Amino acid sequence: MATWTSGYVAEISYTQGFYRELAPTLLRFVALSKAMRARGADEPLSYCELGCGQGFSVNVLAAANPHITFHATDFNPTHVAGARALAAAAGTENLTVYDDAFAELLVRDSLPSFDIIALHGIWSWISDENRRVIAAFIKAHLKVGGLVYISYNALPGWASGMPLRRLLVDHAGAATGPIDKRIDAALAFSERIRGANSAYFRANPGVGDRLDRMKNASRNYLAHEHLNKDWQPFYHADVAADLDEAKLTFVGSTSVLDHVDNISLSQPQRDLLADVSHPALRETVRDFLINQQFRRDMFQKGPVALSPLDLQDDWADQRFALTVRRADVNMQVDGTAGRMGLLPEVYGPILDAFADGPRTVRQIANDPAIAGLGWSRLRQAITVLIGSDQMHPCLPEAGDAVRAVRTRAFNRAVMLKARTSAELTHLASPVIGSGVPVDRFGQLFLLAEAENAPDPVRFAAATLEALGQRVVKEGRRLEDPEEHIAEFRAQFETFNTRRRPLLAQLGIA
Numbered sequence: 001m002a003t004w005t006s007g008y009v010a011e012i013s014y015t016q017g018f019y020r021e022l023a024p025t026l027l028r029f030v031a032l033s034k035a036m037r038a039r040g041a042d043e044p045l046s047y048c049e050l051g052c053g054q055g056f057s058v059n060v061l062a063a064a065n066p067h068i069t070f071h072a073t074d075f076n077p078t079h080v081a082g083a084r085a086l087a088a089a090a091g092t093e094n095l096t097v098y099d100d101a102f103a104e105l106l107v108r109d110s111l112p113s114f115d116i117i118a119l120h121g122i123w124s125w126i127s128d129e130n131r132r133v134i135a136a137f138i139k140a141h142l143k144v145g146g147l148v149y150i151s152y153n154a155l156p157g158w159a160s161g162m163p164l165r166r167l168l169v170d171h172a173g174a175a176t177g178p179i180d181k182r183i184d185a186a187l188a189f190s191e192r193i194r195g196a197n198s199a200y201f202r203a204n205p206g207v208g209d210r211l212d213r214m215k216n217a218s219r220n221y222l223a224h225e226h227l228n229k230d231w232q233p234f235y236h237a238d239v240a241a242d243l244d245e246a247k248l249t250f251v252g253s254t255s256v257l258d259h260v261d262n263i264s265l266s267q268p269q270r271d272l273l274a275d276v277s278h279p280a281l282r283e284t285v286r287d288f289l290i291n292q293q294f295r296r297d298m299f300q301k302g303p304v305a306l307s308p309l310d311l312q313d314d315w316a317d318q319r320f321a322l323t324v325r326r327a328d329v330n331m332q333v334d335g336t337a338g339r340m341g342l343l344p345e346v347y348g349p350i351l352d353a354f355a356d357g358p359r360t361v362r363q364i365a366n367d368p369a370i371a372g373l374g375w376s377r378l379r380q381a382i383t384v385l386i387g388s389d390q391m392h393p394c395l396p397e398a399g400d401a402v403r404a405v406r407t408r409a410f411n412r413a414v415m416l417k418a419r420t421s422a423e424l425t426h427l428a429s430p431v432i433g434s435g436v437p438v439d440r441f442g443q444l445f446l447l448a449e450a451e452n453a454p455d456p457v458r459f460a461a462a463t464l465e466a467l468g469q470r471v472v473k474e475g476r477r478l479e480d481p482e483e484h485i486a487e488f489r490a491q492f493e494t495f496n497t498r499r500r501p502l503l504a505q506l507g508i509a
């Protein structure tokens with residue numbers, strides 16, 4: 001048993017996720033949407049990620065934002081080794097990854113002050129003592145005006161699920177053997193309890209769905225999500241109080257769909273919320289209205305409201321890009337208040353204006369169809385498109401070419417890994433300063449081109465075949481070589497029509 005872990009799961013690595021909420025461009029947009037002043041995402045900022053896991057997100061961001069100095073820590077040395085190896089393979093020089101525990105980072109010499117400190121999936125999974133250390137770190141190292149992104153399991157959404165998690169922990173803790181097998185056994189045992197007409201499952205109907213979702217989740221995810229010694233969901237008000245020690249003020253959610261009340265709340269809920277003026281209580285009431293399970297909050301040290309003129313200017317100068325093809329934009333958006341259709345007369349002209357690539361608001365605002373919408377509807381529509389993950393705020397165009405040199409090198413390092421695994425799911429975009437999903441097929445096709453392979457289809461198929469791998473389609477492994485290559489050809493056509501033009505706009509293909 002390792003002693004550095006403080007009860008944190010270390011025997012199984014965490015998943016290689018990419019989280020767009022960590023992107024400086026998105027965080028700046030949260031401030032803009034809430035009419036707060038924040039430093040430009042294109043400025044030479046300093047950024048620190050606490051508990052970076054395998055470090056894929058911070059690697060993508062460092063490659064896509066070479067003007068920002070990134071620091072990251074995770075006390076799991078296996079995670080750090082992987083994060084450093086990817087940075088080295090990509091030649092990313094603006095990222096330093098430490099294997100410090102939070103308490104060690106707090107006392108490390110020569111750390112700069114940061115414009116952004118981010119922690120995703122940390123706060124609920126560490127001890128009270130480590131939460132105090134993080135608050136102290138933020139207090140010592142965040143610049144005035146700096147932003148903090150923090151996510152955590154929330155109440156009341158987790159209330160009924162807490163006993164299920166406890167059951168898993170107790171069962172897995174009492175067993176021996178590898179952790180994934182213990183998780184399997186704990187899930188099977190929980191299933192038996194449900195099957196025994198358990199009154200707990202009957203009284204809490206959502207718990208059965210939660211158990212079903214757990215059964216389908218990766219064992220690495222479940223180990224880190226649920227099996228730590230420390231695991232605690234929070235009310236927003238308590239997190240805000242803890243961070244108040246570091247002089248932080250809540251600005252808004254990075255799930256920016258939440259900024260648009262008529263998508264996230266019903267009319268009676270909006271009326272009710274209008275009666276609550278205390279900021280922390282408002283958030284808590286909101287969480288009761290939607291049974292919030294997971295919060296993604298952004299705080300700021302010393303927020304300053306933008307004047308109406310500055311706000312208008314900042315919006316006008318901000319560049320945005322679609323992250324799905326115009327033809328593929330989903331006009332039904334799922335908010336917490338249910339599914340809402342996007343009005344074609346509002347969204348149509350806006351989507352058309354962005355169809356051929358990124359634009360600033362100023363560039364599209366003179367189009368009569370858009371001018372007719374007015375500022376407020378335009379801003380709301382852009383916020384909804386970002387919140388539904390169909391659009392992203394961009395860095396300024398002037399730096400695209402310089403950034404593309406770095407993202408090309410990074411993407412190549414990622415695509416080389418696609419030869420053996422589908423684990424890395426995003427490529428870096430110099431345009432949005434963030435990651436864009438590109439599956440293994442897409443990565444292999446792009447790699448083939450980067451390596452001047454004469455036939456990307458054969459290159460990609462042969463790469464898998466050399467490892468004895470085959471595409472599995474509708475549950476069937478495509479063993480027949482002709483069928484296998486036909487599948488790659490079909491994927492290539494889809495990639496060329498649906499993804500490539502978009503990836504070109506985002507500076508990736």
Ligand SMILES: C[S@@+](CC[C@H](N)C(=O)[O-])C[C@H]1O[C@@H](n2cnc3c(N)ncnc32)[C@H](O)[C@@H]1O
Pocket residue numbers: 006008014015017019050051052053054073074075076079100101102103119120121122125126130224225
């Ligand atoms: C649930 S994972 C989240 C990882 C990453 N932020 C993500 O979302 O993919 C939590 C991470 O925090 C790290 N961690 C936990 N306690 C820590 C501590 N005291 N100091 C440094 N890292 C810690 C773990 O090793 C793990 O990689």
